[in-house]
Amino acid sequence: MTANANRLEVAGHSVLLTFGPGLETVAEEIDALWYHLRAADDDGATPQIRLDYALPSGDLPAGAVPLPARPEASYTISGHLTREVIRRLIGTRLLLHAGAVAHPELGILVLVGASGAGKSTASSMLGRGGAYLTDELTIITPGTFALTPYPKPVSKHDPELGAKRDLALGGLGLRPAHEAAAPAPAMVLLLERIRDEDEPEEGSSVTRVPLSEALTRIVPQTSSLWALPGGLATLAELLNSVGGALEVRYREAAELEELLRRLPPAEHAETAEIEPRPGDVVTWEDTAPAPGRIAAVPFRQALAMESGLFLLGEHGAIHLPGLAGLVWDLLADAGPLTFDQLEQLVVEEIGEHPESTALVRGTVSDLVAHGWARRG
Template sequence: MAADDSTSIPLTAMGCRWILDLTHLPVAAVKEMRRRWSRCEELDADPATIALDEDRVPVVPVPAHRFGELQESDRHPPSPPVFVPYDDHRLHALPYDLSRALTRRGITRLTGRALLLHAAALTDAAGRAVVLVAPSGTGKSTASATLGRHLGYVTDESVVITWVGGEARLAPYPKPPSLIPTRMGEAPTAQDKDERSPDDLGLAPTHPDPVVAAMVTLARSDEADEPRLVEVDLLDQLQDLLPETSSVFALPDGLEQLARAATRSGPPLRLEYREIGDCLGLLRSLLQERERPAPEWVHLPPRPGERLPPSSESGASWDEWPLTAGAVVRRLPWTDAIAHEGRVLVLLHHQPVLLAGLGELVWTQTGTPRSVGELEALAVAAFGEHPESARLVHDAVASLAARGLVVVDPEQGEGV
């Protein structure tokens, strides 16, 4: 660690290199801010720490009245600084604003390069990590601060996963946990979040090179008498995980990576609990268990020319004209897809669409253009005779077309 009076501090956080520039901070605040980020400073000096982006991006707290001036002077450098304005009268809000700004830039730097989740992570002594996924404001930081006294603290909000030799390696981000303080007679808000050093909170050491051993979604409930791990269907788990990811659509195989991460310990799991402190033994056991067989799935990535371009709009027009048996249906570009036990989860940019029954059949069968008559025959072969099979297939085609998953050739599909 550099001298205590340094105001230029190298950090590694989220797998990215940074320089925390405290030049513009009041002298009394420099030492406290540096202590908050001391673990990221230590990671920077550890050769075992994973680094995905070696560019040193400055993170600079600045007085609010100088924000515009400094931002204008650094408009086009190779690595634009992250300027974080603060008000002298609200200096207590700066730690949260700074970590939020660094996190946002980190997500931008890693988009399309790593699997990013809004999640907490903790490790055993060997660096085997459990990832805890939950929506914002539902207890990830509390879980980190509570369980992190006994399990190694990795991050309380942003998990970065990259694959090395088949292992899901995690880039640590031991920022000061964002905790909402309890003040007598006040209703605290997210803007009041208190960020203290992990060391001041008594959190266990951060492993420099964690490997994901398990991933669970969190479900707090007052009805949960005892904490328990519940097995969840793979596609249902992916639907719960996707809103807690950042830019998974920018990865060429984002759904596949997410499925692999979600099944590191075997079947996908949901942790149901009343008090997070009661879950320590359960999570320790999970990290010590031998890996169980994971569910099987089929990855259905788009072939060259089939991938939905990032700038395009998903969704096709549908005029609701009647379909003839000769109308030709073909699949439209998509981002990624996974099939599992008779259902398929299709990703259109950031929007997941879960298909089952006739919807799944029509989508999977129209990679090669097919007539409506062919689809009706395939439906009968798969599901048996039905007096309204033609109408049901027509409805399925119309539904997929309205959601931008297939298109009907208008020249062959108009009229009856």
């Protein structure tokens, strides 16, 4: 297959992209969009990531990735590259679906938010005057919390196209970070865009978020956190290192810089990592308990904190405050129990209560409904 080739250095990985006949325009666009990550002259080494693109057809070359020659093709390719980088870093780095910029006065800012929260626009705005690290994948080294830049083109929704497309950094006034690593974050921001049609009277604000809530909101924006040894504890340590996550509610990205100059006091939360006991079967296909008994579902990682427990597994994460945390902990520690045995242990821990049976039964039902306990 005759191919146009682009060689890149992306987040410490050598990349080769090739484009078959009919994709010449796409190859030129990729070369312009990723120019700042072009690799040095080919030294003959085998690339760590290789993607060979070809127009969809009945006789697609072996190993080729089908790619229609559409305006959104560059966005599709950046998605492929991001997934390939993630795949190679799982288990070694804390990986956040987040933007990151180096602001000249505020320091390294990590911007977390669900789809539609405005991460790309906020990264573009806050990155001007400093350095742009990424709008999509924040790569953090456990221990030091140093960031590995991933300054991909900025992906934004194009109203005319009706889909996302990639934009060159130069056209947005952004300077990509060229260092192999950036310092640890100064702030972790949870972005919440205020939409006038939903909340016309609400004003912009910056508030500290309790650790349990921050973990609940950030864990879904991570990649395979359970596969990183001590990953949950690492995320909690990162949040403590910046004085707690900040919820930033805003209307326009232009407000952000001024909002971040008036921060609430830092907060820190004590945590203790809970290790699975030797011999625990940490899989979700574990054998169900015997009839009449209740068992805690195995977990990957867990933290004890003042507000209760925070559990992480392959199927999700949950904060278990108060009684819910106690009930799960008793089930995990004592093994499958009958309801009467469980209630007796709860009473021994926190004392008698006239509604103890109803409270414990309701807590068990909630744990089972959320997939963190099983009934036999």
